[in-house]
Amino acid sequence: MMRIGIVGIGPVGQTLGTIWARAGHEVAFGSRDPARAAEAVLGLAGARATTQDQAAAFGEVVLWTPRGVMPANPDMLAGKIVLDPNNREPGSAGDYASPxxxxxxxxxxxxAAAPRARVVKAFNTVVMRLLRENPERLTASGAQVFLAGDDAEAKRVAAALAAGAGLAAVDLGGLAAAWLAETMADAFRQAMRTSPAGWRQALVFADLAGQPIS
Incomplete structure (x- = not known):
């Protein structure tokens, strides 16, 4: 079992943190809003409500969800495995077709902001509501998550955490390949936006109910 710090508890942080806490990991849910942090840990044994900085300090693994926000102290993530699940916002027209x-x-x-961290791109191509499904069903569906990072051990840990959520892992290579994962997320979301009735995803977004993903 591991200590995991969740920095930011929007849909991504809360969904993954809940899965990992229920799997027996010690999880710190870090938010700028103490009330949101307290709400996130309700009913989760081994979970604690903290600030974002406290969550980063607590975790051997840190899920860093604030999009484009860098740590104020570069050393706060030193030596830690840091998972980055972030994607671009849609463009001004509400789509993801921008270059x-x-x-x-x-x-x-x-x-670059935390040079001694062990950063892995992960979980950015996954629809969070699907991760609330039964892990056995996800495993049977063949759903996958893409990883990119320069630290092989950090990627192995990320793959193990993905497996605990019912997701296989596909290694894209070094951190320089992270843009591929981010661009794939743009492509998948654009496809879901423009063809919601016909879009079926075989690699990443397992459509377990056989219904269009909304």
Whole structure:
């Protein structure tokens, strides 16, 4: 079992943190709002409500969900496995068809801001509501998550945490490949936006109920 810090408890942080807490990991849910943190831990043995900085300090593994927000102290993540699940916001027209932005991916930005962290791009191509399904059903569906990172052991840990949520892992390579995962997320979300009735995803978003993903 591991100590996991959840920095930010929106849908991604709360969903993954809940899964990991129920699997027996010690999980710190870190929020800027104490009430939200307290609500996130209700009914979860081994979970604690903290600030974001406290969650980062607590975890051997840290799920870093604030999009494009870098740690104030570069050393706060030193030596830790840091999972980056972030994607771009939709464009001004509400879609995801804009070109790939120039410059580093979110994961590469985080690695540059915390150079001693062990950053892995992970979980950015997964629909969070599907992770609330039974892990055995997810496993049977063949759902997968993409990983990118320069630290092989950190990717093995990320893959094990994914497996606990019913997801297989596909290794894209080093952190320089993180933009591929982010671009895939754009493509999947654009497909769901433009063809919601016909879109079926065989690799990442297992449609367990046989209904269009909304």
């Amino acid at each position: 790939r932005p120039e410059g580093p991916s979110f994961a590469e930005q985080l690695q």
